[in-house]
Amino acid sequence: MERVRGRFVVLAVTGSIAVYKMIDLARRLTQAGATVQVVMTRSAAEFVTPLTFQALTYRPVEVEMFAMQDEHAAGHVAMGRQADVVVVAPATAHVIARLAHGFSDDLVATTVLATDAPVIVAPAMETHMWRNPATQANVATLRARGVRIVEPDVGPLASGDIGPGRLASLERIATAIDEALGLAQALAGRSIVVSAGPTVEAIDPVRFVSNRSSGKMGYAIAAAARDAGADVTLVTGPTALVPPPGVRTFQVESADDMKDAILAQLPRADAVIMAAAVADYRPIERATTKMKKKDLGSEMNVRLVENPDVLRAIVAARKPGTVVVGFKAETGDATAEAGRMLREKKLDLVVANDVADPRSGFGSDEDRVAFVSADGVEQLPLLAKTEVARRLVEKLAERLAR
Ligand SMILES: Cc1cc2nc3c(=O)[nH]c(=O)nc-3n(C[C@H](O)[C@H](O)[C@H](O)COP(=O)(O)O)c2cc1C
Numbered sequence: 001m002e003r004v005r006g007r008f009v010v011l012a013v014t015g016s017i018a019v020y021k022m023i024d025l026a027r028r029l030t031q032a033g034a035t036v037q038v039v040m041t042r043s044a045a046e047f048v049t050p051l052t053f054q055a056l057t058y059r060p061v062e063v064e065m066f067a068m069q070d071e072h073a074a075g076h077v078a079m080g081r082q083a084d085v086v087v088v089a090p091a092t093a094h095v096i097a098r099l100a101h102g103f104s105d106d107l108v109a110t111t112v113l114a115t116d117a118p119v120i121v122a123p124a125m126e127t128h129m130w131r132n133p134a135t136q137a138n139v140a141t142l143r144a145r146g147v148r149i150v151e152p153d154v155g156p157l158a159s160g161d162i163g164p165g166r167l168a169s170l171e172r173i174a175t176a177i178d179e180a181l182g183l184a185q186a187l188a189g190r191s192i193v194v195s196a197g198p199t200v201e202a203i204d205p206v207r208f209v210s211n212r213s214s215g216k217m218g219y220a221i222a223a224a225a226r227d228a229g230a231d232v233t234l235v236t237g238p239t240a241l242v243p244p245p246g247v248r249t250f251q252v253e254s255a256d257d258m259k260d261a262i263l264a265q266l267p268r269a270d271a272v273i274m275a276a277a278v279a280d281y282r283p284i285e286r287a288t289t290k291m292k293k294k295d296l297g298s299e300m301n302v303r304l305v306e307n308p309d310v311l312r313a314i315v316a317a318r319k320p321g322t323v324v325v326g327f328k329a330e331t332g333d334a335t336a337e338a339g340r341m342l343r344e345k346k347l348d349l350v351v352a353n354d355v356a357d358p359r360s361g362f363g364s365d366e367d368r369v370a371f372v373s374a375d376g377v378e379q380l381p382l383l384a385k386t387e388v389a390r391r392l393v394e395k396l397a398e399r400l401a402r
Contacts, residue, residue, distance in 0.1 A: 003181040004029055004033060004034035004177060004178070007035070007084040007085065007181055009035065009087065010039060010080070010085070012041075012095075013041070013044045013090070014041045014095040014108060015042075015043025015092050016047075016124040018166075019047040020047070021170065022048075022053075022089060023053065025170050025174070026057050027056045035059070037062075038057055038059070039062045040053070040108070041092075042064075043092070043094075062107055076114075079111045080117070081116075085120065085180050085184075086117055086118070086119045086120070087120045087122070088120065088121045090123070090124035092123075093123075093125050093132070095109070096135060096139060097135070099112055100138035100139075116246075117184075118183070120147075120150060120173070120177060121147055121150070123151075123152050124152060124166065126158075126165055127157060128161075130163075144385075144386060146224070148179075150168045150173055152164050152165050153166040153167070153168055154166065183224075183227065183228050185228070185229045186229065187397055188228075189229070191233075192230040192233070192272075193233045193262060193269045193273070194234050194272075194273045194275060195262060195276035196213075196236045196237070196275050197213050197218060198210045198211045198212070198213040198215075198277050198279070199255045199277070200238055200253045201255065202283070202286050203286065203287065204286065205289065209282065209283060209302070211277050211279060212362040213237070214363045215236060215237070215241050215276075217385050218273075218275035219239070219241050220386045220388070222247045223386075225273075226247050227393075232248065233247070234248065235252060235258055235261045236250070236276070237258065238253065254279075254282065256282075259310045267319065269322055271324070271396055271400065272314050272323075274310065274311055274314070274327060275327050276310075277327075283304055311324070311345050315346050325347065325349045325350070325396070326338075326341055326345060328341050328353065329355045329362070330352070330355065330356075334353055334355075335352045335370050338372040342372055348373065348399065349373045349395065350371075351369050351371060354368060366382050366383060366385060369383075
């Protein structure tokens, strides 16, 4: 817990039988030099009294939203605003559902909704509740929004069952807190440009050539870089996603537009992360009016021409020291292809993604990637895209600090 000293940690405790374990976590965090603000749900206060936490953290514990002393200063959101990290542990199925749907019906939910700080959720519940598709969908929603989930352990549960659902060890929760705090300022003062999504190459005003990129990876990277304190510009092709708040976003369509938008940002960039799937080809001609089927007949021929290589253009125009990261999505040996791309295009890092695996790649919420650089190949397990994004940000921060 080396990073908690001097930090404001909000420990949000909810109504699981595992509440008693948080007494020890609150004590350890306080001893490690953190200011620990405990906030409890009413259910949590049925298991352990607020007084216990209060005595260990030397701070009043908050339970009731309408009893807060400081309401003139918007006290109901003050803890979320002040937090360096918010830890919801143990997190009940009920609070996970409420957070996934943006409820603000008590002080815990309001604190999480109001915070910009990293949020850690450590679920604890009986196995069937954990495995229930409703809970799993809520956890996936939170994870896709960048919430760090500390997966429950498998083991004996208070219900007498044995299975997943046991609150993760205090060591794992403490590590998640350290990681979140470590990343919090890792890119402070840096300017990062991220591209995302597909490009769309028009055939005529209604038809186009494109690809299956969803933009999820690039959006997750932009959000992770923002959380790490960077000034972030996102250049995105058309996607169904909502741009992350606090990120300067430029919407583009074609590869040409994307190239121009990125090159315009390049002089101020410390790093460019090209997560967009830029179309390799575009139609030679673009009709200005809709091509009519009755004129085309039984065949339609679209001749394509190579698009500009956006990555090469970035590398050629970058100022010394600007880190350039490429992505390689392949259905074959993505790592070998990434190595070739790294050398040929003179990149600093390539993220290799095997999109043949149906759990990984376009449209999914998870990826199995490898980081390929002059340092070698680092294969990661199948991870949530939000987690891959955080690992990439960590890698980038290391690289920029060299
Ligand atoms: C003895 C007891 C133990 C409970 N343990 C858990 C638990 O481990 N996980 C859980 O999700 N719910 C558990 N519950 C149910 C929650 O307390 C209940 O869903 C409550 O509404 C949660 O409210 P909260 O999320 O606002 O704290 C338990 C209930 C009781 C009576």
